[in-house]
Amino acid sequence: MSGEIVVGIGTDGSGTAAALYAATLASRMKVGLVLVFGYESSVLAPGRGPLEDQIESIGDELTAVVRSAIAEAHPDVRVDVELVRDRPAESLIKVADARSAEMIVVGHGGAGPLRAALLGSTTYELVHRGPAPILVVPDSDE
Amino acid sequence: MQGIPGNDDWGVMSSESSSSTMVDKGLKGGSLGLVAVIVIGVASTAPGYSLAAGIGGIGGEVGVKAPFIMLFAFVPMGCIAAAFYYLNKADPDCGTNFTWGVRAFGPKAGWLSGWGCIIADLVIMPNLAGISGQYLVLLVHEEWANNIYLTTGIGILFIIAMCWICFTGIELSARSQVILLGTEVVVLAAFAITAIVKAFHGVTKTVTVDGADKVYKSVKPSLSWLSPSGVSTTAITAGLVLAVFVYWGWDTCVSVNEEAEDSSRTPGLAAIMSTFILLGIYLVTSFGSVALLGPEFLADNSGEAISAVGKVALPNVFYKFLLVAVLTSAAASCQTTILPATRTMLSMGSHGAAPKKLARIDRRHLSPDFSTWLFGGISVLWYIVLVVVSHNTSYKIYDASIAAVGLAISVYYGVSGLSCIWFYRRHIFTSVKNFALIGFLPALGGVMLIFVFIRTIDDKISADHSGDGSVILGVDTTLFIGTALLVLGVPLMLWCKAKYPAFFNFKADPKDSVPDPYGENALAKPLGTYTKELTNVG
Numbered sequence: 001m002s003g004e005i006v007v008g009i010g011t012d013g014s015g016t017a018a019a020l021y022a023a024t025l026a027s028r029m030k031v032g033l034v035l036v037f038g039y040e041s042s043v044l045a046p047g048r049g050p051l052e053d054q055i056e057s058i059g060d061e062l063t064a065v066v067r068s069a070i071a072e073a074h075p076d077v078r079v080d081v082e083l084v085r086d087r088p089a090e091s092l093i094k095v096a097d098a099r100s101a102e103m104i105v106v107g108h109g110g111a112g113p114l115r116a117a118l119l120g121s122t123t124y125e126l127v128h129r130g131p132a133p134i135l136v137v138p139d140s141d142e
Numbered sequence: 143m144q145g146i147p148g149n150d151d152w153g154v155m156s157s158e159s160s161s162s163t164m165v166d167k168g169l170k171g172g173s174l175g176l177v178a179v180i181v182i183g184v185a186s187t188a189p190g191y192s193l194a195a196g197i198g199g200i201g202g203e204v205g206v207k208a209p210f211i212m213l214f215a216f217v218p219m220g221c222i223a224a225a226f227y228y229l230n231k232a233d234p235d236c237g238t239n240f241t242w243g244v245r246a247f248g249p250k251a252g253w254l255s256g257w258g259c260i261i262a263d264l265v266i267m268p269n270l271a272g273i274s275g276q277y278l279v280l281l282v283h284e285e286w287a288n289n290i291y292l293t294t295g296i297g298i299l300f301i302i303a304m305c306w307i308c309f310t311g312i313e314l315s316a317r318s319q320v321i322l323l324g325t326e327v328v329v330l331a332a333f334a335i336t337a338i339v340k341a342f343h344g345v346t347k348t349v350t351v352d353g354a355d356k357v358y359k360s361v362k363p364s365l366s367w368l369s370p371s372g373v374s375t376t377a378i379t380a381g382l383v384l385a386v387f388v389y390w391g392w393d394t395c396v397s398v399n400e401e402a403e404d405s406s407r408t409p410g411l412a413a414i415m416s417t418f419i420l421l422g423i424y425l426v427t428s429f430g431s432v433a434l435l436g437p438e439f440l441a442d443n444s445g446e447a448i449s450a451v452g453k454v455a456l457p458n459v460f461y462k463f464l465l466v467a468v469l470t471s472a473a474a475s476c477q478t479t480i481l482p483a484t485r486t487m488l489s490m491g492s493h494g495a496a497p498k499k500l501a502r503i504d505r506r507h508l509s510p511d512f513s514t515w516l517f518g519g520i521s522v523l524w525y526i527v528l529v530v531v532s533h534n535t536s537y538k539i540y541d542a543s544i545a546a547v548g549l550a551i552s553v554y555y556g557v558s559g560l561s562c563i564w565f566y567r568r569h570i571f572t573s574v575k576n577f578a579l580i581g582f583l584p585a586l587g588g589v590m591l592i593f594v595f596i597r598t599i600d601d602k603i604s605a606d607h608s609g610d611g612s613v614i615l616g617v618d619t620t621l622f623i624g625t626a627l628l629v630l631g632v633p634l635m636l637w638c639k640a641k642y643p644a645f646f647n648f649k650a651d652p653k654d655s656v657p658d659p660y661g662e663n664a665l666a667k668p669l670g671t672y673t674k675e676l677t678n679v680g
């Protein structure tokens with residue numbers, strides 16, 4: 001079974017608008033939605049244990065907010081959540097690949113031009129490496 | 143592809159609502175290849191910076207035997223890496239030796255072991271900042287390098303910038319890291335080989351100090367520099383304390399084992415490969431630096447040894463490259479100083495051993511904010527104090543801090559080695575492999591480091607310091623910095639004990655509860671599972 005829509009949720013609140021938009025699509029296409037929270041902590045020091053527990057609970061909270069918004073707007077859409085310990089772009093590619101996703105939906109993200117130039121933008125990387133079509137949804141201004 | 147648990151029951155989902163949501167936690171990446179793990183290991187050790195900071199002192203302590211000390215110091219550090227590897231299997235907590243200390247010897251020992259790690263990291267910060275300030279100025283305008291206000295100002299900015307980088311979690315891509323490290327290694331090799339060749343041809347340099355000319359002559363490199371013959375135990379110990387610092391951070395490549403693509407093979411292989419790279423770098427560079435103008439020149443310029451030797455060895459353009467290599471290496475080293483310190487603080491706060499605030503993480507950047515800035519702030523203060531005191535008096539506090547770090551490392555690495563054998567005591571004698579890797583190596587490393595610690599204290603106490611300005615309040619400077627800060631941990635721990643009694647009711651893991659490191663599940667039960675019975679009931 002495949003054809004789900006994969007959505008990236010960021011720590012900066014990016015992805016909420018994308019997720020709601022994706023939920024509308026999912027509802028029409030009658031497919032499921034997968035919220036992906038990708039996080040990474042530096043590998044230059046051990047990062048397991050309490051650090052990872054806290055990061056995961058933040059991921060839980062962020063995705064729970066998005067989930068309840070989707071449940072209200074589109075109660076028919078099934079939503080899965082994946083917390084992935086990797087760079088956001090890599091996480092989305094991995095999940096989309098493993099689930100043979102129909103498409104990947106992301107928000108603009110919070111990366112400014114400088115940060116994006118130095119470290120690469122998630123969206124840019126996805127456009128070039130993504131295993132599925134990419135849809136970029138502008139973040140709402142609220 | 144990694145298996146995604148629960149993916150199979152996708153077909154049997156109910157279509158009613160999102161109440162059927164399933165949450166998958168931590169699709170554990172395993173995304174680091176062999177090269178990446180090697181790069182992490184070598185970059186964390188920061189050979190360029192370590193040499194710049196350590197070779198002057200090592201040359202001063204053991205003279206031309208510096209290459210021997212470089213080789214020998216690897217023995218205890220390599221042994222302790224085995225302890226890190228196995229303890230990490232039982233509990234990959236970011237508190238590392240703090241958590242392991244609690245499991246092996248109980249909460250008090252664990253608390254102090256964590257403190258030792260934080261102190262080692264704190265003590266090295268002024269040196270990192272100082273070297274960065276100095277080398278950056280040397281790069282831009284050499285004449286300004288003696289301007290203490292300028293170098294100190296840059297040093298403070300450097301600490302703040304590195305804390306900010308650690309806080310925001312910005313990280314260079316793997317490819318940029320490979321390029322940076324590759325450049326560092328090539329530049330160091332070029333420097334060392336040129337220095338050795340020039341030393342064979344013979345070089346002299348005359349420096350005028352206080353009106354008198356001092357002549358430094360090159361020494362022809364000899365293989366006898368690799369043997370300990372003719373070096374006193376005191377000199378070897380003094381050299382070891384410094385050289386331990388040179389390898390500090392190398393163990394990172396064994397503790398990232400869960401991040402590695404093939405976690406059963408990659409970390410071990412990476413550790414071996416990075417060891418060869420490091421041993422190679424340290425051997426040729428120590429031969430080169432000692433040979434070029436003799437060990438005395440190193441000792442007399444211990445503050446900027448690599449830059450001083452590099453200037454003689456290399457043409458100007460390459461000399462600038464060498465400065466850049468030291469700077470990038472110092473930046474990497476600073477990251478691997480701040481991150482472990484703040485994560486130990488986070489772990490201690492999180493397990494209730496210290497104020498909860500230490501465990502707070504920033505929701506946007508997913509890194510400990512309070513701990514990072516607290517550590518940064520104390521580092522800046524400590525840096526200013528050292529600069530002011532060593533500038534206005536004859537105390538050599540600044541130089542002594544490397545040896546002080548060596549002392550702190552010896553203690554907390556030593557305790558980790560002993561923690562490993564005591565924690566795994568049930569499994570040591572079950573196979574030859576276990577005995578060698580979990581028992582013998584950690585014991586050898588632990589005992590060597592603790593010996594170095596005790597012997598150094600003993601030597602420093604009995605040494606005659608009359609008039610050489612290396613004494614504070616009647617105590618040797620190294621000893622003062624190294625031990626005063628370590629000892630400060632005891633009242634702090636007692637304060638925490640009064641404030642957070644629950645943590646101090648934890649018990650060391652009982653012998654029989656320790657899982658087989660090669661068993662189905664090598665993970666130990668969560669920290670705090672075993673407590674003293676009285677309070678456990680309530």
